Amino acid sequence: xxxxxxxxxxxQSVESCIIAxxxxxxxxxxxxxxxxxxxxxxxxxxxxxxxxxxIMLEVYFExxxxxxxxxxxxVIGNEGESTAEFAPEGSTSVEETPVAVSEEVKxxxxxxxxxxxxxxxxxxxxxxxxxxxxxxxxDVRYAQPTGANGRIMERDVEKxxxxxKIVTPAAKGEYSALGTDVAGTGLGGRVxxxxxxxxxxxxxxxxxxxxxxxxxxxxxxxRKFIAKAMHTSLSTTAQLTLNxxxxxxxxxxxxxxxxxxxxxxxxxxxxxxxxxxYAVSRxxxxxxxxxxxxxxDKMVLFNNAHIGIAVDTARGLMVPTLFNANKLTLTEISKAxxxxxxQCQQGTISPDGLKGGSFTVTNLxxxxxxxxTPVLNPPQVGILGVCNIVERTKxxxxxxxxxxxxxxxxxxxxxxxxxxxxxxxxxxxxNFSVMLVK
Numbered sequence: 039x040x041x042x043x044x045x046x047x048x049x050q051s052v053e054s055c056i057i058a059x060x061x062x063x064x065x066x067x068x069x070x071x072x073x074x075x076x077x078x079x080x081x082x083x084x085x086x087x088x089x090x091x092x093i094m095l096e097v098y099f100e101x102x103x104x105x106x107x108x109x110x111x112x113v114i115g116n117e118g119e120s121t122a123e124f125a126p127e128g129s130t131s132v133e134e135t136p137v138a139v140s141e142e143v144k145x146x147x148x149x150x151x152x153x154x155x156x157x158x159x160x161x162x163x164x165x166x167x168x169x170x171x172x173x174x175x176x177d178v179r180y181a182q183p184t185g186a187n188g189r190i191m192e193r194d195v196e197k198x199x200x201x202x203k204i205v206t207p208a209a210k211g212e213y214s215a216l217g218t219d220v221a222g223t224g225l226g227g228r229v230x231x232x233x234x235x236x237x238x239x240x241x242x243x244x245x246x247x248x249x250x251x252x253x254x255x256x257x258x259x260x261r262k263f264i265a266k267a268m269h270t271s272l273s274t275t276a277q278l279t280l281n282x283x284x285x286x287x288x289x290x291x292x293x294x295x296x297x298x299x300x301x302x303x304x305x306x307x308x309x310x311x312x313x314x315x316y317a318v319s320r321x322x323x324x325x326x327x328x329x330x331x332x333x334x335d336k337m338v339l340f341n342n343a344h345i346g347i348a349v350d351t352a353r354g355l356m357v358p359t360l361f362n363a364n365k366l367t368l369t370e371i372s373k374a375x376x377x378x379x380x381q382c383q384q385g386t387i388s389p390d391g392l393k394g395g396s397f398t399v400t401n402l403x404x405x406x407x408x409x410x411t412p413v414l415n416p417p418q419v420g421i422l423g424v425c426n427i428v429e430r431t432k433x434x435x436x437x438x439x440x441x442x443x444x445x446x447x448x449x450x451x452x453x454x455x456x457x458x459x460x461x462x463x464x465x466x467x468x469n470f471s472v473m474l475v476k
Contacts, residue, residue, distance in 0.1 A: 040092075040124065044111060045105045045106065045108060046107065049079075049389035050390060055084075056103065057105060060074075068088050074112065082260065082389060083385050092116055095114065095117075096121040096124065101191070103166070176199050180201060197254075264355055267415070271414050275416055279444065282441070282444075283430070284442065284464040285437050285438070285439060288469060290438060314399065314422075318345060319371070321466055323342075325462070327339065327450065330396065330420075330450065331419070332447055344361050346359050346399070347399060349378070353385065356387070358381065360374055360375055361394065395415065398420075414445055420456070420459075425443065427440050
């Protein structure tokens, strides 16, 4: 019996996911556990495995399509079974959509980077690619198909746009009938009717760049989200960074004692980052104006510390939330934070675990960074950057010092309250052993 495979819902806040890659095609034999497709939310990547065996009877969406959660994505069953009842509303089977191209038109090769135009009578092109070509005026004859069975995909049309092969709607008909290429002088290099009338020849003295000289990498969805989030953060907030440092001697001595007794006490590896998270979670409670969200007409002040932890992963930066960190012991913070990091690196964390933070901590100390400017994660009004340990001199003696970089939203609070938080945090970290017994 035919079975539909739906787009999973990863977390209650996720409404749709993007199909990043198909690992099986229509007509392929499917076994239980086979990887069907990879899909992405705006913050994480997941893989869908088959729970049944059979034949891939139908595929309803392409790579790059944004699919509503719980909608049918494909159908697996026995050969010859009907799939009509599974087709999601508004979608069709992923088949080639032909676009007529004049027989006599054979566009020339422009350079090693620009591929020659397809000379077939009919180009096979996906609906999304065709829509982009019609909207932008891209000359699809220059597209190099990268889709299944020689189909032109949306990404192929985007490359044509990057090459500058664009025609205005008024000039499209006449341009398509030409047997030679014409250089465009219109906006963005578009070929206009004036260019056709003047017969502007395509000439270029610029050196040819071999396609072996560069590598084009398609941005994953998470990278696009990070880019958008960072741009929005810097363009919509008033960010200011305060830099300070503290004597880390007490913390290093404390860790040395923990390591010596960890096996006997059954303790895990307590890191400096765990200690900082603990100190931040307690210090925030006395500075609610920085443990907050800022909106245009109001602020939300939190009674508990929900700390975002910046995590570097192969897919890009992720910030899981350690909820109610102020209610956790140091050991619990250590265990919970390591669990969040592992989930992010494995790509298994729920999108719901990547939101709701009231303050963020990002640590670049392990990369030998002495000072940096962390970027806010709106609507949060504060983010703490943790730097490396360096030797400093005071009163003729040296001591290990760790840098702290606090970025805050100047719309939400002034410099003095932010500086007071940083000073209190510094004092708590320098006297961490005492802080633990409070």
